[in-house]
Amino acid sequence: MALQLNAEQKYILKIFGDKTKYIIPPYQRAYTWTESECEELFEDLKTAFQKNKSEGYFIGNLVLATSARDEFEVIDGQQRLTTLIMLLKVLWAFDAKNRKLKNTIWILDDRTDAIIEQRVITNIFIERDSLSFNEVLDENYQYEKPQNKKDKFKTNIYFFYEKIKDFIDQDGNDIKDFIDFILYDVSLLPIFTEAENTAKAREKALKIFETMNNRGMPLDDSDIFKSNLYYMANRHNEQDTFVELWKSFDERCEAIDDKLKLRAFKIYSYMTRGEQGIKSSEIGLRDFFEKTEYSPFKKKTYREILDDLNRIVDSVEYFEETKQQSDNELAKWFQLIDLYTNAYPKDTVIVYLVKNNLNVGSDNTTKFAKSLVRQSYAKGSTTYIKHDMYDLVIKIMHEKWEVFYDKNYTCPYGFGRLYRGFELLEKYLDSNQLSVYPYKLKRRMYDMPGKATRELYERFFRGEQ
Structure with a gap:
């Protein structure tokens, strides 16, 4: 059966409308956009507004998965989506009476306009990411030059704040016209798959992503395995323990080779195949760990799996040091x-x-x-x-x-x-x-x-x- 997907180009107001929210899952990488990418996005939007307003502006694709009404897991596009929501937040600081603009940033109570929750929620378990993102999206956040330049959320949202001020004060632009342009003439193409549960919807969406992605840094299998292990820990209310164990494993791998995480899983698959006496050609790593009946993901706890992976790292360290x-x-x-x-x-x-x-x-x-x-x-x-x-x-x-x-x-x-x-x-x-x-x-x-x-x-x- 062909892979079923839904795709319809939508303007910003529709992307962030109704009760829709976007969840950035644990397996995604941390937010990495710098002022350079933010400036490129802003200049493109400004040029489109000033020179090609009637034609609008297309930002790009989102690849999503869903198993629940109005809730989408972000497979691809989290950097763009996160940056866009921060730009909207800054624009609201200059047009705070605009209810529709406010409703793109937060889901609002239909009767009181009180904020219920953010439109974009990150579950990436790098603590500084989730905390900083939530902080800059707070209704009362103060736009000040951040002391820590490594905090990309605070750095980028301040960058947008200064750009919008110059856009109004120095260039003499009408901010309300620009906001209307963003809401009604700037569009994205969300591509999403549906299934009875998130795991199946995610698998379908990842296939779409792998097929269409030919730029940037795609997720590798270790990101997906990280998510699987996180959910295993979540079932036992041991998320914090897992986060600490994964951080330690991740740091050890990065200290040796930035590709070691994926290699460790590959070696782990060889060991499992060896235990099972399998001589046939390998299958894809994701299929091996997620679908085979002898996968460690089906036979062991997340702690046992991480212990095994760390033993592999121990052996790689020994090999590298000895040679x-x-x-x-x-x-x-x-x-x-x-x-x-x-x-x-x-x-x-x-x-x-x-x-x-x-x-x-x-x-x-x-x-x-x-x-x-x-x-x-x-x-x-x-x-x-x-x-x-x-x-x-x-x-x-x-x-x-x-x-x-x-x-x-x-x-x-x-x-x-x-x-x-x-x-x-x-x-x-x-x-x-x-x-x-x-x-x-x-x-x-x-x-x-x-x-x-x-x-x-x-x-x-x-x-x-």
């Missing part, structure tokens, strides 16, 4: 694994380290790492190595791995993209040579190994030295 050590036997083999042309062998050694809780003798770990170098380098540079790694992960998880040798190995005349790894391997096949870091390599991609070097490699891969 940078000089005069260390294990560092030699970690360096060579790191030089392989894709991440499958490196992720496999992380699985080994996690499985063994880092409490393994250096001889055992060195034996495994050396064997892994043989197994991966013997195949050359290829993505097909993943099938060997799937099988090896199963053996690791069931404690049945064996040292690898290729008794029929014949050294090629060229090493392709692995030429740097083979050059380092040649140095380290000298039994007296311990690790060197940083190492300098000179071989070029098309350099051919001599006969003696070829024989040296063959003895290594065949297990004859």
Whole structure:
């Protein structure tokens, strides 16, 4: 069945009308727009008002999910939506008697016009984000230059306040005409999916988002998994505990590599597949964790999952620190694994380290790492190595791995993209040579190994030295 969606271009007054409210979910990233993006938006609106007023102005798309009347989860467009609501709030400071403008910022009581709640609500659990956003949208907020320039909400709303003052005082524009232009001639295109529950509606909306998104920074799967874990904690009223645990995990990952969160989930999937004895090709990470019956999300608590993820980070830290050590036997083999042309062998050694809780003798770990170098380098540079790694992960998880040798190995005349790894391997096949870091390599991609070097490699891969 085709994916069903609803889309209708609407003016600002309709976007923020009736009882409609927009929820920014926990998995979204923090607010990141700076004065630069705010200025671009304001200048575009001002130009459209002054030169093309009759044509109106289109701001862009919103991708939304809903399972409840008048309540939409924001999948894409939160930066634009959040900034727009702050601009409307500033405009209201110059036209406070405008009920329709006030009604775009807050949902109002039909009879008293009292504020019931904000139109845009953030559930992002970065405390400073939600608190600061709520503060600038308070009815009595004072527009003053913020002392903390890192607070993007206060910085940006003050920027708009100063811009509107100049727009009126220096440029001589009629603020009421400009506000009417914003409300009646500026439009967005909300695209939303509906389902019987939020999770299903979100899944549909994310598919739309992934299909149409070709700019900016799309959400990655780790953002969605963060949300799933948050809701798991929410069922037990442990949101605050989860927030602290996730912040710690997030900070540890960022300190090593900004892509480590997603990689940790991928390694976690390998471990789970290994436990289940699965050798087949991988499926998408989101499908793996959200749909398979053996997913940790269906078998474990959020605390257990975060414990597992932190153990993976522990092992990545150990690998990264060890490979940078000089005069260390294990560092030699970690360096060579790191030089392989894709991440499958490196992720496999992380699985080994996690499985063994880092409490393994250096001889055992060195034996495994050396064997892994043989197994991966013997195949050359290829993505097909993943099938060997799937099988090896199963053996690791069931404690049945064996040292690898290729008794029929014949050294090629060229090493392709692995030429740097083979050059380092040649140095380290000298039994007296311990690790060197940083190492300098000179071989070029098309350099051919001599006969003696070829024989040296063959003895290594065949297990004859």
